[in-house]
Amino acid sequence: MNTITYILPELFLSLTIMILLMVGVFIKKSFKLVNFLTLLSLIFTIALVLNQTDVYIKIFDGAYIIDKLSIYMKVLALLFTFFVLLISKDYLKINNISRIEYPILILASVLGMILMISSNDIIIFYLGLELQSLCLYILAAFKREDGKSTEAGLKYFVLSALASGLLLYGCSLIYGFTGSTNFDVISENLVMSNMGLVFGIVFILVGLAFKISAVPFHMWTPDVYEGSPTSVTCFFAIVPKIAALTIFIRFLYIAFVTAINEWQTILIFLSLASMILGAVAAIGQTNIKRLIAYSSIGHMGYALAGLITGTSSGIQSSITYLTIYLVMNLAIFGCIFMMRRENVFEENIYELSGLSKNHPIIALCFVIILFSLAGIPPMAGFFAKFYVFMSIIETEMYAFAIVALVTTVISAFYYLRLIKIIYFDKPKKHFTTDYDYGLKISLALSTIFILTYFIYPSTLIHLVSTINFN
């Protein structure tokens, strides 16, 4: 009986989804209402999650865990979903995809992610993952009359299904050799001399690397990011990363914690390869969504870098990195949503040319965000990198740190190129500026966060430092 109260947020979310579906079906043209209720329910769910702040419990036979990590990540996921829905309102309306399924699918995928975040068992994790992924496939193809969107959906579906297959295969190997699906039991029964287990771990890491779009399993990212409707891209770029990183942490630091020597090398490769590819491949891009896709590959490389260390401070630095990175991502998508002329959303970066003359404030936001993404102090992005490097150097991986820093210099180049286009080039036609308040406020909030983070960085550190493993 009592355990039910611990999954109130999840229950509430599932109920909301069903109710909203009813509302959507029975009331005609109810997109506005459904969207509004979705936002409201997200806030309410956040409140429910926050209500559990001091709880640490494993329920349902240890299959479901509520701890600091899960609470932090859930709040993050819900909060960013809220903002993503807020900033994409204009986009949906103008592109005629403001159908009721949209917010409901997003809610359902968020439910999947929340299950993933709290899972302490392979089965729960897989269920959550599939719920999330299925919704994401549909969302990617949501603009169904558009060829590119359909293509993105299909591509994502095929590749993602492959990755899920690998993941499942890995899970079954792990189950076969340890005799349990529970993370805690797995870690107890993990005998590293067993080749089968190593295969299991590798398969699981590959599957997860795909979800987080780490090199060399990143192929889908640019195409899906470019093809999907921008509002969906924005969602893709932000929220699933939270769940994927959490499950990465759970696998590595609970289930496979004794096998650190095995997965560390794999992770170092994933992380370095992502950083390098993210930095180099983005240079040639002219479509801003593709560019963001490559940049997100690079950034996930840094987020993984913290996990390599195997220390608590490493995990914390990764989580901090993710948090700050997501704010920057939200902000940059806010800017992308502002690149609109009449009813056309521009995606070519050269359309930004001379933005500083026509729209100085948007240009200023852009430049702050880009410098932050490039990791130049005193923007928040610098601190994100700084914490990660703190933990890398603590474990004395100097060569890794140097390579990682060199890639930041390379990636600075393409961010600078955007700044060059915005500030140094000749102006083009004005954008249409009748933006929605939600968009304006979200962009302002996130930009102010990025710009003023350095004044008082302790809050986030405190918050994250409560997340601790052993």
Added chain:
Amino acid sequence: MNFPILSAIILIPLVGAFFILITKGDYKNIEKNSKYVAIFSSAANFFLSLFLWSSFDFTTSDFQFVETKIWIDGFFKFQLGIDGISILFILLTTFITPVCIFSIINSVKFKVKEFLIAILVMETLMLGVFCSLDLVIFYLFFEGGLIPMFLIIGIWGGPKRVYSAFKFFLFTLLGSVLMLIAIISIYWLTGTTDVIELLNIEIPDGYQKLLWLAFFSSFAVKMPMWPVHTWLPDAHVEAPTAGSVVLAAILLKMAGYGFIRFSLGLFPVASEYFIPLVFTLSLIAIIYTSLVALMQDDMKKLIAYSSVAHMGFVTLGIFSVTQQGIEGSIIQMISHGLISAALFLSVGVVYDRFGSRMISSYGGLANIMPKYAFVFMVFSLGALGLPGTSGFVGEFLVLIGVFQKSMMVAVIASLGVILAAAYMLWLYGRVFYGEVSNKDIKKLTDLNKTEIYIFACLAFLTMFFGIYPEPLFNTINVSVTDVINNYEMRLK
């Protein structure tokens, strides 16, 4: 002294920038008001730093006006403080900034408001570098300076501004990231990044060398030393006049300051070990870039190369680790700050009127612009280190200092003084003497009142410190002695 005067000095320009940001109205009004705000805030800052100087205790080498706040809990403090060395750089910064702002009245023709904001933010960041007593804070300000400078070069620069801005940004960023690794390593080695504490902590020898190299890579690019100086001529040539002035007068000095404070202060063993390296690079810089300067057709480029040569003297002096050498370096930096600022402003004067920086477009200017010719003469002589100008004091002391370490090096470095005379006088001769070959320059008007006042200030200081450098020595003496004592004590 509870009033946080250093924070105030750092913040005033930022507040000024904020007010400029929120000015509204038609373009003319904005331009006028933002100029007033910028001049007011930077001038106020100058007077505040003068006050700081007057209330500064010259008899102790301790850090003064120290402010400490908790910043990143459990890791880093926000700590400011100054000693005799930093206060001179603060004065230089607060003095050059208003001069810059006055100078842009002619040279910046569009987006004046944004330009002023960039300059003021730049001032804040530069002051932060000189005040900070925590490595992380130092890095923050040091690196943050890239942003406004990148924009200044890129937006208001000349035809090849994009290339130059990128080169400037990426060169310095690559140098600095290594310093970031070093700073974090220091934290994990010693448990602190507080400079006051670190000055009393011995870092193991093996680590020192690597850390020294990491810091060196950053400072050497910023300084700039041969062979990583190539960004400087490009950046100078393309930057607007005010940008060049800030770059030459203050930005380069951050590296010199860093060498004295961090390389000597934290890694004495490594510094001693790497002295031959620094001397070699400095000598190459002095001789090679002086020769390159002789070949230039572009006035700004010539002055940029001469900056590299002058900075070669600075590094020589610092790493001679003698009282005369270090004091000479500091004075050389201050004097270079004044003289190069003046020279870039002078080039700006004809560039704004005529639109060319090529030496060949001029000739016989002395007949048309006599006042200008006089001003340029004063600063050229300062740049070549004529006795009676501050340039002489600095170079002379550096050479004395170096002489104690190695006669050979001093002799070769002295050649640089001769070469400096050669390229400066040749430049002067080609631009100002001879027949007026280009008819178009006959229309040029001589200096106006604002320009005369600016140049008079700079010229007065150049000559004043050349004849009576006592105030400068008074300020730095105790601190430099302390740096050397500390260095030698820890070497043993």
